[in-house]
Amino acid sequence: MTTAQNPTQPVNYDIESTVLKRYQEGAKQQEAKLCCPTDYDGQYLKILPEEILEKDYGCGDPTRYVSEGETVVDLGSGVGKNCYILAQKVGKTGQVIGVDFNDEMLAIARKYQDEIAHKIGYHNTKFVKGKIQDLKLDLEPAQTWLNGHPIHSLEEMMQFEAECDRLRQQTPLIPDNSVDAVISNCVLNLVRPQDKQQLFNELNRILKPGGRAIISDIVCDEDPTPKILNDPDLWSGCIAGAFREDEFLTLFEQSGFYGLTILKREETPWQVIDGIEFRSMTLCAYKGENTHEFDRHQGVIYKGPWQQVEDENGQILKRGQRIAVSDVTYEKYSQPPYADDIIAVPPYEEVESPQPFNVPSPSLRPPQVSKGENYQVTTEQTSSCCG
Ligand SMILES: C[S@@+](CC[C@H](N)C(=O)[O-])C[C@H]1O[C@@H](n2cnc3c(N)ncnc32)[C@H](O)[C@@H]1O
Incomplete structure (x- = not known):
């Protein structure tokens, strides 16, 4: 076609x-x-x-x-x-x-x-x-060179091409x-x-x-x-x-x-x-940035309205769920055009020796990653509404 x-x-x-x-x-x-x-x-x-x-x-x-x-x-x-x-x-x-x-x-x-x-x-x-x-290729110096070296033969054309390559490389x-x-x-x-x-x-x-x-x-x-x-x-x-x-x-x-x-x-x-x-x-x-991606225990929650979305790298986000992402993705999603659609969830503690990010997408971050190993689950109801 x-x-x-x-x-x-x-x-x-x-x-x-x-x-x-x-x-x-x-x-x-x-x-x-x-x-x-x-x-x-x-x-x-x-x-x-x-x-x-x-x-x-x-x-x-x-x-x-x-x-x-x-x-x-x-x-x-x-x-x-x-x-x-x-x-x-x-x-x-x-x-x-x-x-x-x-x-x-x-x-x-x-x-x-x-x-x-x-x-x-x-x-x-x-x-x-x-x-x-x-x-x-800056066409102005290329034109100036041509004015002084008009092309009449294949050989002269090759010289012009070499000059263009030189300009591309040097300036x-x-x-x-x-x-x-x-x-x-x-x-x-x-x-x-x-x-x-x-x-x-x-x-x-x-x-x-x-x-x-x-x-x-x-x-x-x-x-x-x-x-x-x-x-x-x-x-x-x-x-x-x-x-x-x-x-x-x-x-x-x-x-x-x-x-x-x-x-x-x-x-x-x-x-x-x-x-x-x-x-x-x-x-x-x-x-895009070609950087190595590490697992720093970061997560993001997609706000919706779609049930789930997928980015160009195949990272899937499910609405309302704390999804594991690499440090590069976390940084990327914290800026436009994504930032308004997600909630960034940092880890409880900074990861000192991060490993390469290698988890299937989508994977969940467990709650203790953002709250620490000894976090308390509170069931006590202090008030009927928040705020
Ligand atoms: C449709 S006009 C748009 C001009 C301008 N962007 C505007 O909004 O008025 C297209 C312009 O692109 C230039 N142009 C077209 N093809 C080009 C190319 N391959 N490299 C550089 N300039 C090109 C034309 O000379 C012309 O000035």
Whole structure:
């Protein structure tokens, strides 16, 4: 079967050049067809110039879920609207890096950098040229090298590839484990199917452990038909490359993310083509940590309302029961997006020599673990109600 993410039949056009060309045009002149109605928090729009407001090609508002002091990368930053909202949200201790492969978009975003810095009182934005599926390669020095070494032969092409590898290694555009949050607004769908897994790997690479991806994108409820997939306008128009909504989450899971949460799913589709609904969805996914897990006698009680839930690692929590978890899971569940749904139960005493966590899920923590070996069971009733 052919889907936007699993191309067993290649499409009959060059996706990347089609996308680049469409958004070069979209930078020159506002293209109404590319605008999907979106609600931003109005307080952050007041200082934005008209040109940035009108060339908005996003489909959601991932900026809502970012906090002060964070370092954030915006993938496919366009004219910089999301970046300039983020600049205000992360404040002067935070940093915002917009990535786009399109000179026209970058030029508009950069044109307003000083003006906006002056308005907000600090400079915390940077716009860089790169492909979002290859965030190690800074395309500006790569272009400079090409200007001095035009390619006419296979050998020269190999020299260029070697130079790109050198740039990736020695001066990576976005280093490993360097950002608190990655956002993107209506861009992931535009990436070629054969590059999509690499794109998810790159999200994982640049995030700090525990960091999060907050992505607004177009999803569909069924696989796009071959007719849709082979329409270049529909690809660059954020339709043909849309993620099937279940696959969108699975791709994050398979790339090692956890705590996936749908933050918003528009009820009304943005477009319906051949009966397939295309709508905006915003989700959040956390980068996992590869650490050894130990048994420190910690437990958690799941509050409900579901009878039981299971996380990406197969840890099952049963409503109302004191379930044994590892130190890593205990720490993870004590933070968003889990913290509101559980009650953390610490051990009575700290475990001095913890053993590797190796209990089947779900297992219960006995009461004496949280109350001590000599705890007293009290049956005496002192009052008819608590408090
Ligand atoms: C639909 S627009 C969204 C722009 C912006 N996020 C917004 O909300 O207005 C897509 C943007 O992503 C850029 N883009 C598309 N594919 C890209 C890729 N593979 N790497 C880097 N930028 C890309 C385009 O140049 C364009 O600026």
